Amino acid sequence: MFLAIAATFCFVAYILGSIPTGYLAGKWLQDIDIREHGSGSTGATNVLRTLGKKAAIAVLLCDALKGMVGICLVQLLFVHPEWIAMPPAYRDWMIVGAAFCAVIGHSKSIFLGFRGGKSVAISIGVLLVMTPLIALGTVATFGFVIAVSQIVSLSSIxxxxxxxxxxxxxxxxxxxxxxxxxxxxxxxxRHRSNIERIFAGTEPKIGKKLSQENP
Known part of the structure; x- marks a missing residue:
């Protein structure tokens, strides 16, 4: 019974993670397939360079939110009287399983032929529910590196x-x-192409125009 329920929640987390927010933003705002622009990613960074700041912020928040929802559903399950008495390890493994599925769903979306983003925003979303302190530490690290380097991919790594x-x-x-x-x-x-460009000195910084970017 536990394995069946765990598999169901992992599947739900994967489907939520697969919702292609960046792709949908491209279709709704400019009627384009964002996968055919810039880096080909559906993540917030490529949305920023292709659709602009407002769209990127919306996609970033939605990507984080869909990760949070998947983990919250698992945590709500353990509020039920029948589950409260279960060993903490059961809860931890189910949460981690759902978190993995959400992260993979974002980058391997079933709705986009198993393509997608680089799973940064959704990872922050699941961490905010799993362990807020570590999520804040991760965001602080990202913020420091991006302030110094102005390179989103380096900050994500x-x-x-x-x-x-x-x-x-x-x-x-x-x-x-x-x-x-x-x-x-x-x-x-997922950032291996970015890493190659970082070492080559060709990775674009924030504000660099799309026409200047090497996808």
Missing amino acids: SGAIAVMVLMIIFQKPLPYILFGVFASAYVII
């Missing part, structure tokens, strides 16, 4: 590394630490 480190420093449960390691590694891998 730095934030991903911060998640792994902070999970260990704050001695979170093993499922959370594993989520920190694997989700962060996944986000970094």
